[in-house]
Amino acid sequence: MIAPDTKDWTWVLERPCPECGLDTASFDREDVGRLLRENAAEWQRVLAREDVRERPAADVWSPLEYACHVRDACRIFLGRLESMLSTTDPEFPNWDQDRTAVEADYASQDPARVAAELTEAAARLATAFDSVSGSAWQRTGRRSDGARFTVETFARYFLHDPVHHLHDVS
Numbered sequence: 001m002i003a004p005d006t007k008d009w010t011w012v013l014e015r016p017c018p019e020c021g022l023d024t025a026s027f028d029r030e031d032v033g034r035l036l037r038e039n040a041a042e043w044q045r046v047l048a049r050e051d052v053r054e055r056p057a058a059d060v061w062s063p064l065e066y067a068c069h070v071r072d073a074c075r076i077f078l079g080r081l082e083s084m085l086s087t088t089d090p091e092f093p094n095w096d097q098d099r100t101a102v103e104a105d106y107a108s109q110d111p112a113r114v115a116a117e118l119t120e121a122a123a124r125l126a127t128a129f130d131s132v133s134g135s136a137w138q139r140t141g142r143r144s145d146g147a148r149f150t151v152e153t154f155a156r157y158f159l160h161d162p163v164h165h166l167h168d169v170s
Contacts, residue, residue: 017160019164021167022159022160022163022164024160029152029156032126032155033127035159036122039122039163039166040118040162042166043067044115046063046166047112047114051063052067053107062107064106064107065106067115068101068109069097069101070165071121072097072104073158073162074122078124078125081128082128084141084151089140090142094143136151137152
């Protein structure tokens with residue numbers, strides 16, 4: 001579970017996550033890129049584990065499936081960030097994460113390839129966050145469900161996802 005209520009995402013900005021412990025207010029916004037790179041490095045160890053394909057329960061993703069999700073989230077959020085920085089208040093297309101997992105067959109992907117792709121996707125997104133400065137942090141965007149973000153809240157909200165999922169597979 002990522003949030004008590006995924007429609008109300010603001011809780012992740014207001015208090016530490018009760019599951020993974022991340023406090024998104026505990027770091028400077030300029031640290032998001034570095035923290036994302038550090039997280040991607042931790043995923044390399046996860047993807048090298050013997051149990052990388054094992055689901056702890058039928059309805060819980062394996063470490064490999066979580067890693068595929070984190071890789072794809074980095075890719076999706078890079079596009080969203082680029083849109084926020086180049087377009088006035090864009091609306092993001094809906095992303096059905098569960099559908100993507102099935103259609104992309106996360107469970108059968110090659111862990112070594114996912115490790116490389118996750119590192120690359122995280123590095124690209126981290127570099128994009130590193131390039132944000134000044135008033136660009138206040139540019140806005142919104143999800144199709146009406147949730148509104150600034151680049152800063154978007155960065156903090158996003159970082160919770162790979163951190164939380166690393167906790168899920170630990």
